[in-house]
Amino acid sequence: MALWTPAKALIVVRTYPAPATKGVEVSCTAAITEDGRWLRLFPVPYRFLDADKRFRKYQWIEARIAKATDARPESHNIDIDSIRILGEPLPSEAAWRARKAMVYPLKAPSMCWLRAERDKHQAPTLGFFKPKQIKRLIIEPDSRTWTAAELARLRQFNLFGNTPTKELEKLPYKFKYEFTCDAPDCPGHEMMCADWEMGQAYRNFYRQNGTAWEPKFRLRFETEMIEKYDTHFFVGTVHQHPNNWIIVGLFYPPATPNAPAEQLPLL
Numbered sequence: 001m002a003l004w005t006p007a008k009a010l011i012v013v014r015t016y017p018a019p020a021t022k023g024v025e026v027s028c029t030a031a032i033t034e035d036g037r038w039l040r041l042f043p044v045p046y047r048f049l050d051a052d053k054r055f056r057k058y059q060w061i062e063a064r065i066a067k068a069t070d071a072r073p074e075s076h077n078i079d080i081d082s083i084r085i086l087g088e089p090l091p092s093e094a095a096w097r098a099r100k101a102m103v104y105p106l107k108a109p110s111m112c113w114l115r116a117e118r119d120k121h122q123a124p125t126l127g128f129f130k131p132k133q134i135k136r137l138i139i140e141p142d143s144r145t146w147t148a149a150e151l152a153r154l155r156q157f158n159l160f161g162n163t164p165t166k167e168l169e170k171l172p173y174k175f176k177y178e179f180t181c182d183a184p185d186c187p188g189h190e191m192m193c194a195d196w197e198m199g200q201a202y203r204n205f206y207r208q209n210g211t212a213w214e215p216k217f218r219l220r221f222e223t224e225m226i227e228k229y230d231t232h233f234f235v236g237t238v239h240q241h242p243n244n245w246i247i248v249g250l251f252y253p254p255a256t257p258n259a260p261a262e263q264l265p266l267l
Contacts, residue, residue, distance in 0.1 A: 013249035016199030019150040112183030137222035
């Protein structure tokens with residue numbers, strides 16, 4: 001029996017949903033506890049949650065959690081019935097300063113450092129860092145349809161009381177960033193990005209622009225991430241492929257060139 005304990009945490013990552021190995025669909029969800037520790041929370045069948053439990057990024061929640069059998073130390077099961085949302089996200093004027101106060105203490109020196117630490121100690125398997133240079137956004141065509149096995153899992157709606165009105169849409173592209181990090185001998189990285197916001201933006205741009213979706217998408221996630229924002233990456237390892245890292249979330253406060261170091265408030 002799971003040993004449930006109460007936890008309070010700030011949601012910082014939610015990936016685009018995927019068919020689950022067990023259940024129907026799941027979103028990778030990462031959070032930071034109020035005492036500054038990483039949490040990977042699952043299963044989170046986000047579209048199946050009751051409306052009052054559908055938390056957003058940068059929203060505080062309370063829930064019961066228990067260490068998962070997944071060997072990754074940050075991984076915890078969450079009792080979805082216990083989720084309680086603690087207020088609304090901060091207004092935009094104060095939001096980035098408050099978010100930085102939570103995530104900057106967990107900032108790693110580089111992606112190369114995260115890989116080396118994980119290879120030596122089996123942890124961390126979640127991380128946050130600022131790339132030295134984002135070179136480009138890579139958009140690769142992918143299958144437009146789910147496999148038969150994936151489709152079968154997605155249609156197990158009878159297992160849940162709260163059923164989405166539409167079947168999960170398959171993204172027909174994979175999105176990757178090519179970048180370097182601050183390690184002196186960094187060989188360069190190319191990593192898939194599974195951020196929910198990126199997947200949803202593709203869907204919105206495609207609905208609005210049809211096959212002409214790509215220029216606006218690139219403006220948002222390539223040009224602006226390179227030139228307009230102080231872009232950081234949330235990253236994590238893949239459960240079934242523990243040596244593989246992917247970008248699970250984007251953190252992009254407005255860039256402030258030559259600005260003095262901020263004195264960040266505690267939340």
